[in-house]
Amino acid sequence: MHNTRKNIVELLVLLLVWMLLVYGLNVAMAVKRTPELQWKMFINYGFFGLLNFIPFYIYLRWIIPPFLQKNNWVKLLSLLLPLMLGTIVLKYLIADHFFREEVLFSGYRYEHREKVFLYVSATNYFISSLWGGAVIVLAAFSYRFFILWLEEDKRRAILQQQQLQAESGFLKMQLNSHFLINSLNSIYSLALMDSPEVVRAHKTLTDLLAYMVEQPSDIGYRAPIAEEIRYLQDFVTLQRIRTGCQEGIVFRLPEQVPDKEIAPLLLVPFVENAFKHGVTNRPEKPVRITLECTQQQMVFTVHNYISGYQRDKTGGIGLDNVRKRLQLLYPGRHELEILDMKEEYCSNLVINW
Template sequence: MNNHRQHIRQFLLLLLIWMILVYGVNLLMAGRFTMDVFRHMSINDGLFGFINFFAFYIYFRWIIPPFLEHRNLLRLFARIIPVLLGFIALKYTVAKLFFEMDTLYRGYRIEDRQRVEIFTTPAQYLVSGLWSGAVIVLAAFAARFFILWLQEDQRRHLLQQQQQQAEAAFLKMQLNSHFLINSLNSIYSLALVGSPEVVTANKTLTDLLAYMVDQPSDIAYRVPIADEVRYLQDFVALQRIRTGRNEGVVFNVPECLPEKKIAPLLLVPFVENAFKHGISNRPEKPVRIDLQCNGQQLEFTVHNYMSGTHRDKTGGIGLENVSKRLQLMYPDEHLLEITATQDEYYSKLVINW
């Protein structure tokens, strides 16, 4: 049923385009619009243009597609020629019976002092009809190839989207596993020393994991910036519990956030990287996180002092993963700057909404 409706919509659209082109070209060539011009266009462009469109649609809908599938030229010509000759005969019959003076009249000559009117003969009409019929066949091929190109372009776009979705899902899986390993190691360290903060840390981790699981891998999906900031605050709280020094982290965020949305889990790798390789238990050298945003853009910076050792020896995706996700989710809409020295590490991300 849907396929039938699609063919009807396609038929009507092609008919509309056909008649616009036929009338439009002849209006431009007419120069001056009079009643004679209107009659001529109504017959030759309206009626006969409509008949020509049916020939065009038969080629387009039922003759060309089998040829493109099997590439059999003999079968193609065997189908085109009867349709071509049939429509030439139909148009000549209609012209002869109803519009002889409008379509077939070619003037007159004087024979024996008598006026003799001249009309297009069937043979002459056949020759001109073969030429115009060939143009209609070529137009049908052009329309079919154009639609096939559009469909192929749509398929390529869909495949590209599916590839991007798969890549985004893979990157998100790596991000989640990296985060989970680090968090479990932190809670395990608290449990070893019998810290009462284990319960709080476990609750915070549960909330973080619930947020992560709820986010789809769709590259077009966005969450309110307030939700992402809340997630970052929970993440920082978990790290403060692990280090036992609240002053080791400075997190500045505006009190009033704009009603904008951002790709989920995009900011946390910068913070995680700072805790992984930086110093987070010394107030004089804190991890500093700053977020500023307005109606036009978001600016997110993370600064940390290098610890000199990589405490976390588990595999990680690093900021290379983040760069790939940014290319997928914000192509040409972001700026990522990373500055690293022996003692300090600074990352800055700007996203244009």
């Protein structure tokens, strides 16, 4: 039912465009608008233009598509030629019986002082109409190739979107697994010390994981910036529980958060990187997290002092994946600056909404 309705709509649209080009354009370009000329144009371009649409649509719907699939020239010609020749014969018979003056009349001359009217012969009409028939075939092929090009372009766009979707989901999965490993290590450390904060840390981690699981895999999805901020706050809480030093982390947020959206789980790798490789238990060298957000852009800065301990081997994928995700999600709309100094490390991300 859907295909039938679609085909009917396509037929009506093509017929409308065809008549506008064949009849409407010629009428609009006519210099003289006498009733006789208008009638003649109506017959030649209106009525016979409508007759020419019939083989055009038959070529387009039932002859050209099978040929493009199997590339059978013999079958194509065996269908095209009879239809083209039959259409020319039909048009000549209609013109000869009903519209000789409007279609076939070519002038007159005097013979022995008698006015002799001249009409286009069947042979001449047939030869001249072959060119018109060839143009109709060419128009059908051109339109069919145009439709195929549009469909192929649409398929390429869908495949590209699916590829970006898969790549973005893969990168996010890597980041999530990286985060999970670090968080479990933190809780494991608390458990080894018999810390009473294990239960609270477990609850916070559960909330964090629930938020991560709820995020759709759609590359175009954006989460409210307020939800991302709460996620970061829970993440910071988990790290403070682990270190037992509240002053080791300074988290500055705007007083009012604009109603904006951001790709989910995009900011946490910067914070995670600072906690993993920086000093987090010394108030005089705190990890500083600053988020500034306006209606035009968001600026996210994370600064930390580099720890003297050996870095964890699993810590290398976070920021590399963030760079790739930013290229996928915010091409040409972000700036990422990372300063790796001898004793300090600073990441500064700017996203233009």
